[in-house]
Amino acid sequence: MKKDDDGDSPILTAQLPMAVVDVLGKHGSSPDRVTLAIPSDLGPDGEFGEQWLIIDDENLWVINPADEKDPLRYIFTLDEIVDAKVERCVGNALLEVTVRGAYGMPEHPQVLLHYSSELTDKFGHVAHYLRRRAKEGPDVPVPDPDEDANRCMVCGRHLPGGSASVCPKCMQRGKIFKRLMQEARPYWGRLAVIVGLLLLGTGLDLTPPYLTRILIDDVLQAGGQEGLLLWVVLGLLGVRIMRTLTTIFIRTLRINISARFTAGLREKLFDHVAELPIDYFDKNHTGRLMTRINTDTRELQGLFQQISVFALNIMKVLGIGIILFSMAPELGLYVLIPTPFVMLAAYFYHRYMRPYFERVWSARWRLNSMLNTFLSGVRVVRAFGQEARERERYQDRNQTMLNNRLQVDLAWGKFFPLISFAFSAGGLIIWYAGGQAVLAERITLGTLMAFVGYLGMFYGPLSALTEVSQTMNRFLTISQRMFEMLDEEPQPKPAHPVQTGTLEGEIVLDNVTFGYDPYYPVIEELSFTIEPGELVGIVGHSGAGKTTLINLICRFYDVDEGAIRIDGVDIRDLSMKEIRQQVGLVLQDPYLFHGTLRENIAYGRPDATREEIIAAAKAANAHEFISMMPEGYNTIVGKGGSGISGGERQRVSIARAILNNPKVLILDEATSSVDTKTERKIQSALDELVQGRTTIAIAHRLSTLYNADRIMVLKHGRLVEQGTPQELMDKQGIFYELVQMQSEFASLEGAVPL
C-alpha cells in the first residue's frame, strides 16, 4: 500500500498506473476528476494482482491494468447503483453492487472484485459510501482511503494490530525514555543515590583481588612486611562488611523506587481510564485493559530491577577491564580471547535453549486446557459415553508434555557443561600465559593471583549483558503501550456546566445523527420530544438503534450531529454528575458490584439512610427476599459473594434506581432475561418506579409496554411509527406485525397472549 505525501488531495495522478489513466482518458474522464482510487491486491483470476476501483464525479470503474487488451472490467454510473456490500470469503473478501436495470427495477447483485483480508476495512468504507450515496444523494462525503492503513507509517511493515500507527521497531526509543524519566521525576533524588551506591559497590567489588595482590607480593613473600598482614586482612573484612551494607541499601532502595513508581503509574492509568469515553472500552476489551494496568506495570517493575542489575554489570565489566589492562596489558589481551566464546554461548543459550522451554510451556498449556475442557464438560462426556476417548487424548498430551520436558533436561544437560567449559577455559589460558610471565618475572605472583580473581568476576556480568537489548526493547515497548493509553483523550467536559437544580424531565432529540464508526450511522436525523412524566416505549427489530439511543441519552457517547436536550439544556453542557443523578438506568443484565446489598442499593447515594434503603427495596419488590436472607442487607454479592438470581439482581438494580430518585428513567430490556412469574414481580416494581418520572423503556416483550403513553418504532435508526399502543395496533404497521409475531410465539409457549 502506498502512502500519500499530500494531505489535501488524496488522489495523486502519479499513483495511478498508466493503463488506468489511459482507460479513464479513453472514456472521457481524467485523473483529476477521480475522487477515490483504491487498488485491490487480487486479480480477476484469484491470484495476487492489481485491480483498481475508481470513483470519479460520475462513474464507478473497475480497471485491471494487467489486461492489455481489455483493461476496463466494469463501469457503472454512480446514480444507477442502488446497493453495495462487502462479503467475507475465506482468506479474502468481495465487493458486490446492485444496479438499477431497465424500467428502474433493481437488477441482481453482481460481484465486482475480490481483495485480500488486509483490505477489508477499506472496501467496507467504499461499500458503505455507495450505499449511503444511493440513499442520500451525491453530497455524501467520500471516505479517505488512507484511514486505518495497517502498515507502519515509518517503515511500511505490517503493523501487529492494536492502535499504534508506528511499528515497535520504528518507535522513538529516545523519546519514550525521556518521557519515562519525566514520569519518574519525584524519584530522581533516590535514583541518583542508587547510581552512587552502584558505583561504590563496584569499587568495593574490585578491591579484594587488589588487596590479595598486596598480601601475596608484599606480605607473604620472603622479606615481606609481616606487620601488614593483620591490616590487609582487616581491610578485606572491612570491604566485605561495606559491600554487604551497600547491597542491602541498593536492594531496599531499588525495590522501594520501582514498587512506588509502578504503583503510581498504575493509579495514574486507572484514573485516566475511568475518564475515557465509553467507545474506548468498545475498542479495547476488558482483558486487554487488565493486561495494560496490571500485568504491564508488574512487568515494568521487574524490568526496572533488571535494568539496575545491568547497570551494575556494565560498571563491573568496565571497571575490571580497566584494572586488568592497567595491571598487565599483555595479560589483558589474553582475557579477551575467551570473551567471544562466552558471548556466543550466552547467545546460543537464548537461541537454542529457549525454544525447548517454550515447547514445554505450550505443551503444558495444551494439557491444561484439555483438562479444563474435560472437567467443565464432564456431563457431556458421560452422556455420550466418551470417557475412553478423552482418556486417550489426555494420555496423548501428557506424553507430549513428558517428551518435551525430557528434551529440555537433555538439552540442558548437554549445554550446561559446555558453557562451564567455555568459562573455565578462559581461566586456563591466563594460568598458562600468566604463569610464564611470572616465571620470566615480567609480573609478580600477586598480580597473577589478582588477575585470576578478577577473571572470576568478569565473565558472569559479560554474558548477562547479551540480554540487554532484549530487556530494553521489552521495557520500551511496555512503556510505549502505557503512554499510548495515557494519551487517549478523555471525554470532553463542559467548560461551564449549567446548574439546573431539579429537572422537569423533558427530553428533546434535535436532528440527531450518530454512528460508532462515523461511516456507519446507526441513528440518522432523529428528532422527537418526550414530555415530562411521559412513559415512552421504544420498539424495533434488533439493530434498529434502540440501545444506541439510550447510550446517547445517558451520554455514554456524544452525538455526531444535532443535539440532545433535557429541559432545554444540551446534555453536553451538563456535568456528568448531574446527568447521572437525573438520569436513572436499569439494564437488561444489571451489574452488582462486590459488596453488600446495602452498598449496592446505595451505590449512587452512599449517604442514604437505612430507612431510605429499605423503602427503596420495598418499592422495588426486593425487600421481601433480602430480609429473608441470613445476612439480610449485609449479604455480600457480586464476584466472590453469594449468588442471587437474575430476577433478584434486577430488583436490586431497580431499588438502586429508585433510591437515586432520577427525573428521567431508562429501562433497557429490564425484564427480558427472567421467567414470567419474576417478570410480573419486576413489572409491578417498575410500575411503582415510573410514577412521576419521564420514562423511556425498551422492551423485547411488547406486553410490558401495555401502559405506555406512547410507542415509538425505530427502523434503521429512524423513527417510522409513533402513537399510543392502540393507535399503532389500528394502523397495522410494523408494531402490529411485531405484536402478531409475539402472540403467535406466546401461544406456542402456552403463555398468555397479549
Next chain:
Amino acid sequence: MDTKTLEVEYMDPQKVRFQRKGDTLSMTFEGEYYPRVELRRCFPLAEGTRYLSIRDATTEDHEEIGILYDWTELDEDDRQAVSTELHLFYFIPRIKRVESINKEFGFLYWEVETDKGDLDFVMRNRVTHYARQVGENRWMLIDVNKARYEIPDLTALEKRDQRLVRRFLRL
C-alpha cells in the same frame, strides 16, 4: 417447525447448470434461475470436491439451495465455472518455502514463498491459538488480519525450513 429445513437436498449434477458472468456465478436448477450463488465447502479441509453447499447469495442469510455431493461429476463447462469460483472464494496460500521467521515484540514476522508468490505476514505469537494443526503434518496459520496460510505437509518442506517452523511453532 418446517420439515423442509430438516431434509438435505442433494442436487442431481445433471440437472444443474452454472454460469459465470464477469465475477458473478449464477445457476439454473430444476427450472429455477438463481442470479448469484455462493459456494461453500462443508468440509474444506478434508473433502475438497465433495459436499459443496450451494447458497442463494441474494437472500439475507444466504439460504442453502442444496448440496452437490461431488462437483467433479458436473459437465465440463459447469465444472469449469465452479472450479474458478472456488478458486476465488477460498484464498489460502500454500507455503512451499520459509524464507525467515522472526519473533519480535510478541509477534511472528513470516517471510514465505507460496503457490501464490512471495509473501510476508504477521502472526500473533500465541501459537497455541493462531497455528492450528489440521492434519498429521498439516498446519493452518492465521495472521493478524485473519488471513489463512496453509502448510500442507510440514515434512515435505526442506529440512532447514522445517526446523524453523518447528522452532517457532514450538513443536
